[in-house]
Amino acid sequence: DVKVTQSSRYLVKRTGEKVFLECVQDMDHENMFWYRQDPGLGLRLIYFSYDVKMKEKGDIPEGYSVSREKKERFSLILESASTNQTSMYLCASSLRLAGGRETQYFGPGTRLLVL
Amino acid sequence: AQSVTQLDSQVPVFEEAPVELRCNYSSSVSVYLFWYVQYPNQGLQLLLKYLSGSTLVKGINGFEAEFNKSQTSFHLRKPSVHISDTAEYFCAVHYSAAGNKLTFGGGTRVLVKP
Numbered sequence: 001d002v003k004v005t006q007s008s009r010y011l012v013k014r015t016g017e018k019v020f021l022e023c024v025q026d027m028d029h030e031n032m033f034w035y036r037q038d039p040g041l042g043l044r045l046i047y048f049s050y051d052v053k054m055k056e057k058g059d060i061p062e063g064y065s066v067s068r069e070k071k072e073r074f075s076l077i078l079e080s081a082s083t084n085q086t087s088m089y090l091c092a093s094s095l096r097l098a099g100g101r102e103t104q105y106f107g108p109g110t111r112l113l114v115l
Numbered sequence: 116a117q118s119v120t121q122l123d124s125q126v127p128v129f130e131e132a133p134v135e136l137r138c139n140y141s142s143s144v145s146v147y148l149f150w151y152v153q154y155p156n157q158g159l160q161l162l163l164k165y166l167s168g169s170t171l172v173k174g175i176n177g178f179e180a181e182f183n184k185s186q187t188s189f190h191l192r193k194p195s196v197h198i199s200d201t202a203e204y205f206c207a208v209h210y211s212a213a214g215n216k217l218t219f220g221g222g223t224r225v226l227v228k229p
Binding site: 004035040041042043044045048056058090092100101103104105106107108109 | 119121124147149151156157158159160161164166205207209211214216217219220221222
């Protein structure tokens with residue numbers, strides 16, 4: 001059974017703080033993803049990684065960075081948090097199969113409030 | 116740009132009634148199609164997916180979806196809903212030119228009433 005865990009369910013930070021969101025998966029998946037979820041907008045991809053130390057920008061990378069030092073762990077970093085980054089953040093992982101047919105497995109999400 | 120449209124943001128439905136959630140995507144030569152469900156306070160989980168073959172796809176919990184290439188649609192249906200089907204449902208599309216990325220629709224919130 002695939003398990004994707006996220007370090008916090010709820011987080012409150014102040015504007016300008018550096019924020020780390022951690023994600024760990026236990027199924028040896030190559031691909032890992034960070035999304036933000038906002039009402040009416042669905043999920044939007046921030047960054048993804050298909051291997052250790054590899055990263056690719058998604059659709060909305062501005063204001064974020066990521067780190068993947070180990071295969072099972074993918075961190076999302078908000079260098080200087082702003083109020084418009086208040087959102088639900090979802091991490092996902094998947095096998096690296098050919099052609100995009102793989103299922104993504106999601107963590108429970110971190111609800112971040114930036115004051 | 117590639118896009119996925121879920122035409123209804125909210126769908127109230129009575130228990131044991133049928134439900135249909137609509138999903139349309141921008142046209143492409145090759146797509147894979149997914150429906151995910153998010154129960155309250157949980158992450159998303161896969162309901163079903165279309166990769167190839169039969170256009171009618173059956174998923175978990177009695178849901179099914181039909182791929183219609185000419186109408187670029189992938190509507191989700193369930194003939195009789197339960198209270199436990201109250202959740203948000205997301206349609207997602209993998210476009211062949213997009214590498215590993217999925218494009219998600221805006222979500223449809225289903226509220227099942229007794």
